[in-house]
Amino acid sequence: MDAWKDVLNFPTYECMLSHGLLIIRIKRSKRVLKKHISSRGYPRYALRNLEGVIKYLYEHKVIQYNFPVVGSGDVIDHIDGDKANNNISNLRLVTQRENCQNTKKHRAGGLVGANLDKRTGKYVAHAYLDKKQTHLGVFDTELEAHQAYTKAIINGG
Secondary structure, three states: OOOOEEEOOEEEEEEEEEOOEEEEEEOOOOOEOOOEEOOOOOEEEEEEOOOOOEEEEEHHHHHHHHOOOOEOOOEEEEOOOOOOOOOHHHEEEEOHHHHHHOOHHHHOOOOOOEEEEOOOOEEEEEEEEOOEEEEEEEEOOHHHHHHHHHHHHHHHO
């Protein structure tokens, strides 16, 4: 097993990776914390800060900020798309655009940059340009929205 290290910004807790998986415990009692699944499907931990306020930390973010993760971006990505698979070998740092391209929809063959607005039945196109989300328009087809996205990335990205 690797050595325990302080959880960033939570000095009463320590963490370690064992076979690529995160373990968090309270320093004083050595009690290991249980993780819970958030409403968005991500495993998270409830930690109490020095003021006694409970803060919820996503497991993949604890790994990102406390251990070296491969990649060159600033967003953590689950390579296989499984939010619950936080083995360090399944995590990488990517750009926001790369992370959006690894969503379940896009892995299933959906076009990048096109999202269906269920209320209107039309497709909305967005692109991240200079680390800001830019609205590109509303379109009748997924292909039109994707083409607007592609044009924006080529011209402005």
